Amino acid sequence: MRKLIPSYIRVPLIFFIIAGLTEYFVDSGDQPAFMENPVVIVFLLLVLLILIAIEGIVGSIENVLYQSLDEEGKARYDAKQTEPSKLVLWVKDAYKKLLGSKPIEEEGEIILDHNYDGIKELDNNLPPWWVYSFYITIIFGVIYMIRYHVFNADDQFAEYEIEYAEAQRAIEEYKKNAKDLVDFNTVELLTDASDLKAGETIFVAKCAVCHKADGGGGIGPNLTDDYWILGGGIKNVFKTISEGGRSGKGMVSWKKEGLKPSEMAQVASYVLQFQGTTPAEPKAAEGEIWVDESAPEENTNTEEAPKTEDTEVIEVVEATEN
Structure with a gap:
């Protein structure tokens, strides 16, 4: 790792990894925000100083060991340091394959007959990375069509409703365990x-x-x-x-x-x-x-019942008797 990543990259990288892990494990809703917690800031400063000190100590040890070598040993060490690692060689080889271009020495094989004032054109194939990406989009499109237009999977609106319902349940569960967060604006009548x-x-x-x-x-x-x-x-x-x-x-x-x-x-x-x-x-x-204005108003209007034939007969009899 020391050979692959320089110290000016290695130390900040390790520091920010430790800082991220510290934020994940230390920060919570009922504590100060991560960067506002002085204990955490002091801890991270100490971590940074320790990393710098370790880097300096390891470098000093390597320098002492290097000075103890003879000329042949120093030459072998220098050659090994300048030799690219297997990972670097693998990355370069993979990049060339994905690029799909030919070396300059072999470009003569793909030169077209076109000649515009001495400017010639190469018949390069499309880069493999582009071709593979295109095939992936086709496969994705087929899967998407089958999933949503053949088997009628939940679309984004249905997924939204499901996630909304899950969020509401999570809120209700949170309220049960966080009743002391209630105030004048959010309090509700308890019936339990x-x-x-x-x-x-x-x-x-x-x-x-x-x-x-x-x-x-x-x-x-x-x-x-x-x-x-x-x-x-x-x-x-x-x-x-x-x-x-x-x-x-x-x-x-x-x-x-x-x-x-x-x-x-x-x-x-x-x-x-x-x-x-x-x-x-x-x-x-x-x-x-006090009247609760938010309560629904009761309908106190009573409409007269419609008259039936029996009701009309009774009214006629009563009028005749009178």
């Missing part, structure tokens, strides 16, 4: 029994002292009616729990008190379970009636 049970535990421990265990309200407002001071719905309730109540009075910010986003989502979902229940000692309503 385990989440609601966890929310109840938090509510009893931290919220019931002000709102009572049945949500009827004490120091804090009543949670069972349709009136809300800072808005209802899962997003507003989550935000109130997270940021706290009105400035100077009301509930503290539970985000600052150590509740995780997933826990706040659980207790917010549990609080909404009080809606429509009847507490033992309900506190008077506070705030304003």
Whole structure:
């Protein structure tokens, strides 16, 4: 390798391979970006210095060994160093075969009879690499036609739908394991029994002292009616729990008190379970009636049922009796 690749190429190549492996194994979503991690930067600088030092030491050893040789040994060593390696010879031979051109000494065999003011033309064959590439495109075209136009394999639109569905499943799975990434904009109402049970535990421990265990309200407002001071719905309730109540009075910010986003989502979902229940000692309503504008409107228009023949007969009889 030392003979094949010069040191000014070898050292950076090894360094960047180590840097890439370090980035792959060190960098992750919950850590600083690779180049922003000072520990990794210091590590890579040390690696670079070690590589340079090793290169210098090996070069010094080779120089000492070279100086210890006699004149004949030095001559053999120099000849071996200038002799191209088998890999280089193989690459050159493969290049000539793929190029398909004839040496200058043999060009006389393929000179055409055309002569334009002393300019002659060679009848070279197409380069083998070009011919092979052309055959490969033909084979690819046949396979493509059979796959997509005969056997009706999934086209790019179907593949997109499949990949999109897989990505959605991956997102849902990620959300299950990353519930603490939820915030005011992304929180959703939790209906799972385990989440609601966890929310109840938090509510009893931290919220019931002000709102009572049945949500009827004490120091804090009543949670069972349709009136809300800072808005209802899962997003507003989550935000109130997270940021706290009105400035100077009301509930503290539970985000600052150590509740995780997933826990706040659980207790917010549990609080909404009080809606429509009847507490033992309900506190008077506070705030304003909150209506979820995102909820679909119910159709309250009742159309008059069409009259049948029996209905018309009954109406005529009633009119006659009157």
